[in-house]
Amino acid sequence: MVIDPSSGNDEGFALVAVLVFMLIVAAVVAPFALNARTRLMIASNEIEHDRLSMVADGLVNVVASELFDGSGAERLPLNAEPARCHAGHFSFDLRVQDHGGLIDLNAASDPLLTRGVASFGFDPKRAEEIARAIIAFRSPPHAFTAGVQQQSSLGPRQNKFAVFESVSELQEFSALASIPLRDLYGVFTVDLKQGSIALAKAPKRLRNVIDGSHDDEAGAQDKSGGTVYTIEITARRDGAGIAGQAGLIVEKSSLTAAGFRRVSRMPAVETGDSGLTSLAPTAGCDALFGSAVAQILGRWS
Incomplete structure (x- = not known):
């Protein structure tokens, strides 16, 4: 029997060709498989979150x-x-x-609002100015000053002349715009309609700036x-x-x-x-x- 020496070379070439083909297929398929796995993980995480x-x-x-x-x-x-x-x-x-234990934006007095603003680190004078801007924002206009509006540089561009409907309106005040909304919700409310606060229920931020023994608007024992x-x-x-x-x-x-x-x-x-x-x-x-x-x-x- 005569053996063709070229047949071994053909088989080797065929093997190399198959390996190259498999590598090409793997290179094409692998990204799709990885992408599918990533999407599956994301979907699984979203389901768990929900x-x-x-x-x-x-x-x-x-x-x-x-x-x-x-x-x-x-x-x-x-x-x-x-x-x-x-x-x-x-x-x-x-x-x-x-x-x-929170300060109502629609009912609190100037001193209590000042303490609430001061809890964010404002100095007393600036806190008092912001508190006055809050009161001006919510208060109806005076009959003799209709059309004349003295705007504070710390407040919004225009006063509302009506009650706050949401604590988020405080972010319209230039002085408070950078304070996270969650922090504002942690000090102020619009839902209580009460001018005083119960110090025993106040968050730590407020307790640090309000002395119940010297503030008639803080009910420490409530x-x-x-x-x-x-x-x-x-x-x-x-x-x-x-x-x-x-x-x-x-x-x-x-x-x-x-x-x-x-x-x-x-x-x-x-x-x-x-x-x-x-x-x-x-x-x-x-x-x-x-x-x-x-x-x-x-x-x-």
């Missing part, structure tokens, strides 16, 4: 019900102090602010149940960077079966906000949400 957000939103309703039926007001911190609990593979961060609350909850899977958040202002209402109504949503909490996480003491979820809800959370995965 699921955690829905749980957080539901827990806001649970806490609101507890506050307005009286069972939660006795055991939950009402001055924005953070609390945290673990259940199953998840952690839940909670912060509740009774609006009785610990009664409130009618308006800000409730913020963040839900996280342990060991994961994905979080779901819900923050709402809720108001007591006899017109709904739940006993309260949602007034508005809060600006979103940034992931890793230390105000809701690293400083939050750990407690049992039954202490925050009740034993029945804690059991459900413990079984949830």
Whole structure:
């Protein structure tokens, strides 16, 4: 039998050709496979985020019900102090602010507004000027000065001559425009319609600038149940960077079966906000949400 010496070369060339072809196919397919995997991970993370957000939103309703039926007001911190609990593979961060401890933009006097503005680090003179601009913004015009408007350089371009409808209107003031909206919501309210504040319910930022013993507008001993609350909850899977958040202002209402109504949503909490996480003491979820809800959370995965 005669062996053709060129046949080995043909087979080797064919093998090389197949390998080159496979490399080309892999080079073309690999980016598509990687892109598909990335999209799958993104979709999975979005689903997890949405699921955690829905749980957080539901827990806001649970806490609101507890506050307005009286069972939660006795055991939950009402001055924005953070609390945290673990259940199953998840952690839940909670912060509740009774609006009785905030300054109402439509009812507070010049001195109280000045203290609220000063809590953002303004010196007393500038804080007083901004407070006067706030009062001018909300106050109706005087009959003898109609058409004449003395504008403060610290306020908006034009006064509203009507009540504040939202705390977010403060960002129209040039002096306050750079302050994060969440921080403004942590000091002021438009939902209480009350000229004084309860110092025991005031957040730390306000307690640092208000001395209840020298301020008739600060009721240091008022610990009664409130009618308006800000409730913020963040839900996280342990060991994961994905979080779901819900923050709402809720108001007591006899017109709904739940006993309260949602007034508005809060600006979103940034992931890793230390105000809701690293400083939050750990407690049992039954202490925050009740034993029945804690059991459900413990079984949830």
